Amino acid sequence: MSFSKLQLSSPILQAVQENNYVKPTPIQEKVIPLVLEKHDIMAKAQTGSGKSASFVLPVLEQWAENLGEGKPKIKVLVLTPTRELTIQVAEYFSTFGTHLPRKPKVVSVIGGESIGDQLFAIQKGCDILVATSGRFLDVLRKKQMNLAHLEFLVLDEADKMLNLGFSEELDLILEAIPTQRQNLLFSATYPQKMLDIASKITKNPVEVSFEDEAPTVDKIVQRVIEVNPENRGPVLRQLMKQEKWKTVLVFMTNKRATDNIAEKFRKRGYLAESFHGDLTQEDRNYTLEQFKAKKIQILFATDLVSRGLDIDDISCVINYDLPRSPADYIHRIGRTGRAGKAGLAVTFIGHDEQEHFKLIEKRSNIKLEREQIKGYELKGDAALKEKGKAPVKGKRKSKKDKLREQALKDAE
Structure with a gap:
């Protein structure tokens, strides 16, 4: 199948072609039509499957069809676990939207940069907001951002966000956005906590999984x-x-x-x-x-x-x-x-x-x-492990706390 069979408009197809996207990957082939049909999505796919384009392209298509008049309003919110992924997804929206009648105003919101500058960029006019979950909440607490017109909520790499304490923050986000919206959830794994989050966010989602295919x-x-x-x-x-x-x-x-x-x-x-x-x-x-x-x-x-x-x-x-x-x-x-x-x-x-x-x-x-590589063969034996002292109850960090600390360091 080619991208031209996926009900995408000529401006988006032109951008797809210019960026050397020849044939849709399985997740793109399956998810793009479902998003265009306005379904909530709960997708599970292997890494490297091309999932970013699977939501960027149809979201842009629907955004362009319902632009409205006046100053740009936040219609799309994408949350990711890391700064780098945030910047990358924002670039996808800009790149694939370059030939639309009005190019979308995309703002990325991440830690390590001035929150004042980011708020100013949003207030000047923003169609699509891509953010790390932590910095988005920082901006949200400033109460200077209008989310009343939001139509799409996308969680990308959602299981990774779990390690950052996202489940505790989710209620604050849901309170701030309209209940009527399309929800797209992408995660490599779906542990029980992830399913709990999905039940809060999505409504009768179509589940998309490629586990039965060769990874x-x-x-x-x-x-x-x-x-x-x-x-x-x-x-x-x-x-x-x-x-x-x-x-x-x-x-x-x-x-x-x-x-x-x-x-x-x-x-x-x-x-x-x-x-x-x-x-x-x-x-x-x-x-x-x-x-x-x-x-x-x-x-x-x-x-x-x-x-x-x-x-x-x-x-x-x-x-x-x-x-x-x-x-x-x-x-x-x-x-x-x-x-x-x-x-x-x-x-x-x-x-x-x-x-x-x-x-x-x-x-x-x-x-x-x-x-083994000639000249650098493995030598010696494994080190003997010393038996450690029994932990003092209440003094050591829990596994959950350690994982969260590490995840926060990785996302810094």
């Missing part, structure tokens, strides 16, 4: 290399020379470590940068723009970029450090092989990561052969 990551070649931690840098450099990768995304768990290794690679002549939550928003934006433009060859990053970001033609994703969960592993490697293209993911493991990676394999329903 997008099936198109990604996955390799596992056993190597000691101190040899991972040399092995990565050797692989880059052998494989001639042009664009590499390397995931690490530690912010400081991303800075240190990027500096080491730069000293060896690589176009390398780091990316994490301690950077200013200006630096984060600039680094991603440079990476997308292929002016950075290798980007060392935390899990801040593991979900939602659409960067074309990443040659390889490297798991320099293992992620905390199997779901994070899938989201990380999904940064390559986007929208049905082939991709490559390489994971480094040492003695201490063997058991954790077996769990990732089990939960991800994969089984991968272990490799």
Whole structure:
């Protein structure tokens, strides 16, 4: 099927064609007509499935049909878990709306930038507001934003927002927006808490899931290399020379470590940068723009970029450090092989990561052969784990608190 079969107008089809969208992905093919028919949607899809366009295109179509007169009014609210995803979705609305009779005024609202400037941009005239959930609530509390004309509420990567305490904030948001609206909910997973949120937001939603299809990551070649931690840098450099990768995304768990290794690679002549939550928003934006433009060859990053970001033609994703969960592993490697293209993911493991990676394999329903690189073979034995003292009741943070703290750090 082509996009021209999806009841989209010629201005939007022109933008689609100019941005090299040739054939709709399965989620676009299924969701776009449903949104145009004004259904509430509860969608579950693999990472890299093209879901952003599946709501951006039909929402723009309906917005353009019912413009109204006078100053732009907020008709569309999209909430996301991270600043980078917010900026990306806002860019999609601007890009695909460029040929409409009136180009939409899109405002992105994120932390790390002046809330006063963001409020001023909204008050000057805003059709489509894309925001991180936390900063949206900050703006909402100022009581200087009119949401009475809202027609669409979109939650993107909703399960990630759960970790940021979104369920506690949801009632404040629902109180501030009209009850009559179209609701579009996109999430990679639907735990019970997510279903509870869905029941509050949506009305008789059409459920869209692609679990029965081969997951997008099936198109990604996955390799596992056993190597000691101190040899991972040399092995990565050797692989880059052998494989001639042009664009590499390397995931690490530690912010400081991303800075240190990027500096080491730069000293060896690589176009390398780091990316994490301690950077200013200006630096984060600039680094991603440079990476997308292929002016950075290798980007060392935390899990801040593991979900939602659409960067074309990443040659390889490297798991320099293992992620905390199997779901994070899938989201990380999904940064390559986007929208049905082939991709490559390489994971480094040492003695201490063997058991954790077996769990990732089990939960991800994969089984991968272990490799070793000549000259950098895995040596030694796993470290003996010392038995820790029993926790003092009431003194340690709960798992929920730890997850929320980490999620907030990732979104900073």
